[in-house]
Amino acid sequence: MWLTNSSVGRKVVMSVTGLFLVLFVTFHALMNAVAIISFEAYDAICEFLGANWYAVLGTLVLAGGFAIHIIYAFWLTLQNRKARGNNRYAVTTKPKDVEWASQNMLVLGIIVCCFLILHLVQFWAKMQLPELMGEHIMRGQDYLQATFSQWWVLPVYLIGFAALWFHISHGFWSAFQTLGTANDKWIPRWQCISKWWASIVFILFAVEAIYFTLHFTGVINC
Amino acid sequence: MHDIPTDTSFLEMMDILNEMLIEKGEEPVTFDHDCREGICGMCSLYVNGHPHGPATGATTCQLYMRRFKDGDTITVEPWRSAAFPVIKDLMVNRNAFDQIQQAGGYVSFQTGGAQDANAIPISKEAADEAMDSATCIGCGACVAACKNGSAMLFLSAKVSQFALLPQGKAEAKRRVKAMLAKMDELGFGNCTNTGACAAECPKNIKLSNIARLNREFLCAKCSD
Ligand code: HEM
Numbered sequence: 001m002w003l004t005n006s007s008v009g010r011k012v013v014m015s016v017t018g019l020f021l022v023l024f025v026t027f028h029a030l031m032n033a034v035a036i037i038s039f040e041a042y043d044a045i046c047e048f049l050g051a052n053w054y055a056v057l058g059t060l061v062l063a064g065g066f067a068i069h070i071i072y073a074f075w076l077t078l079q080n081r082k083a084r085g086n087n088r089y090a091v092t093t094k095p096k097d098v099e100w101a102s103q104n105m106l107v108l109g110i111i112v113c114c115f116l117i118l119h120l121v122q123f124w125a126k127m128q129l130p131e132l133m134g135e136h137i138m139r140g141q142d143y144l145q146a147t148f149s150q151w152w153v154l155p156v157y158l159i160g161f162a163a164l165w166f167h168i169s170h171g172f173w174s175a176f177q178t179l180g181t182a183n184d185k186w187i188p189r190w191q192c193i194s195k196w197w198a199s200i201v202f203i204l205f206a207v208e209a210i211y212f213t214l215h216f217t218g219v220i221n222c
Numbered sequence: 223m224h225d226i227p228t229d230t231s232f233l234e235m236m237d238i239l240n241e242m243l244i245e246k247g248e249e250p251v252t253f254d255h256d257c258r259e260g261i262c263g264m265c266s267l268y269v270n271g272h273p274h275g276p277a278t279g280a281t282t283c284q285l286y287m288r289r290f291k292d293g294d295t296i297t298v299e300p301w302r303s304a305a306f307p308v309i310k311d312l313m314v315n316r317n318a319f320d321q322i323q324q325a326g327g328y329v330s331f332q333t334g335g336a337q338d339a340n341a342i343p344i345s346k347e348a349a350d351e352a353m354d355s356a357t358c359i360g361c362g363a364c365v366a367a368c369k370n371g372s373a374m375l376f377l378s379a380k381v382s383q384f385a386l387l388p389q390g391k392a393e394a395k396r397r398v399k400a401m402l403a404k405m406d407e408l409g410f411g412n413c414t415n416t417g418a419c420a421a422e423c424p425k426n427i428k429l430s431n432i433a434r435l436n437r438e439f440l441c442a443k444c445s446d
C-alpha cells in the first residue's frame with residue numbers, strides 16, 4: 001500500500017491527519033470562547049457533546065486521527081534518523097530560511113501530547129467517560145472551575161499552547177506542500193497563513209485559560 | 223597552512239595542502255573533484271557547516287579563499303548521510319543518485335527522422351522552469367544538508383525537468399513512481415519540508431519542485 005510503503009504516501013497520511021487535527025483544535029478554541037461570553041451556553045455545549053452517539057463517534061474519529069498522526073510521527077522520525085546516519089557533523093549551521101519548528105516537530109509533538117494527556121485527565125476523564133459509564137456528572141463550568149482555580153494549571157497550559165503554536169506554524173504550510181498544493185507563489189502564502197492560523201489558535205486558547213484562571217481564582221469578578 | 227593567495231580556489235588550496243603533505247612524506251587527503259567549474263557536482267565538501275561552503279549558489283570548486291579571513295580555522299567534512307557511505311577521507315559514494323536516475327530519469331525516443339524543433343509548442347514559462355530544474359548537477363548537497371537525509375530536492379528537480387515538457391509527459395507516471403520507489407529503497411529519509419536543501423543547493427533548485435514531485439506522484443497513484 002503506497003500510504004505505508006512510499007515516503008510521499010507516508011507524508012500524505014501525516015499531512016491529512018495533521019490538517020484534521022488543526023481543524024479540530026480550531027473548533028475547540030472557538031467552542032471554549034463561548035464560556036467567556038456565557039457559562040450557561042458553555043454548559044449546553046458540554047451536554048450536547050456528552051454521551052450522545054454523534055459525540056462518541058466524533059471522539060472515536062478524533063482519537064483515531066491522533067493515534068495515526070502520532071504513530072506515523074515516530075515511524076517517520078525513526079526512518080529519518082536512520083537515513084541521516086550515525087556520523088554527526090563537527091560544525092553545523094542553520095540556514096536562515098529554515099524554521100526552528102521544522103527541525104523539532106517530534107519534540108514539539110511530544111510536548112503537545114503530554115499536555116493532551118494532562119488535559120484529558122482533567123476534563124474528558126471526568127466528563128464524557130463517566131457519563132458513558134452511566135454516572136451522573138456536573139455542569140461543564142464546574143470542571144473549568146475545578147481545573148483553573150489551581151494556579152499551576154495556567155503556566156502548564158501556556159507551555160502546551162506555545163508548543164502547539166510552533167507545531168502548527170510549520171505543520172500547516174508543510175501539509176499543503178506535501179499534498180502538492182503549493183508553488184513559488186503559494187509557498188510564502190501558505191507560510192504566512194500558517195503563522196496567522198497558529199497565532200489565532202494560540203491567542204484564543206491563551207486568553208481563555210487566562211480568563212478562566214482569573215475568574216475562578218476570584219481575581220476578577222466578571 | 224600559510225600564504226594562500228586570496229584568489230586561490232578552495233580545491234587549489236586542497237591541492238597545495240596535499241603537495242605539502244606529500245613532501246613531508248604524509249598521506250594526502252582524498253577528495254572528489256572533476257570539472258572544477260561547477261557543472262559536474264563532484265566536489266562534495268562540507269565546509270564550516272555548509273555543503274559547498276559559505277557561498278550561496280556556488281559549488282566548492284567555485285569557492286575562493288578570499289571568502290575566509292586570515293588565520294581562520296576551516297573545518298572540512300565529507301557529506302554525512304547513511305545513503306552516501308564515506309569511501310575515504312572526504313570522498314563519499316554517491317552511486318545511489320545514479321541508481322535513482324537509472325530508474326526513470328530519461329525520456330525514450332522513437333527512431334526515425336528528426337522532426338522540426340518548433341513542431342511542439344512549449345511556453346516560455348514551462349521551458350524556463352524545466353531549464354531551472356535541469357540545472358541540478360546531482361551533487362548531493364541537498365542530502366548532506368538535510369536532517370532527514372532526504373533526497374527529495376534532487377529527485378524533484380529530476381522529475382520536474384521532464385514533467386514540465388511535452389517530451390517527458392508520455393512516461394511521466396511511470397517515471398515518478400519508479401524514481402521515488404528507488405529513492406525509498408536506497409534508504410533516503412522522508413521530507414519534512416525544513417528547506418535546508420534549497421537553502422544550500424549550489425544551483426538554487428527551488429522547494430516548489432518538491433510540491434510538483436508530490437503532485438505528479440499523487441496524480442500517478444490516483445490514476446492507477
Ligand atoms: C493537536 C495536535 C496536533 C496538530 C494540530 C498537529 C498538526 C500537524 C501538521 C499539520 C503536520 C504537518 C504534516 C506535514 O508536514 O505534511 C504535523 C507534522 C508532524 N507532527 Fe503533528 N500535530 C499534532 C500533534 C502531534 C503529536 C502529539 C505528535 C507526536 C507525538 C506530532 C508529531 C508530528 C511530527 C513528528 C510531524 C512532522 C512529520 C513530518 O513533517 O513528516 N504531532 N503535525
Ligand code: SF4
Pocket residue numbers: 263357358359360361362363364365375376379419422423424425426427
Ligand atoms: S538539488 Fe541542488 S543540492 Fe541537490 S543534487 Fe541537485 S544541485 Fe545538488
Ligand code: FES
Pocket residue numbers: 255256257258259260261262263264265281282283284
Ligand atoms: S568539481 Fe565539478 S562541480 Fe565542482
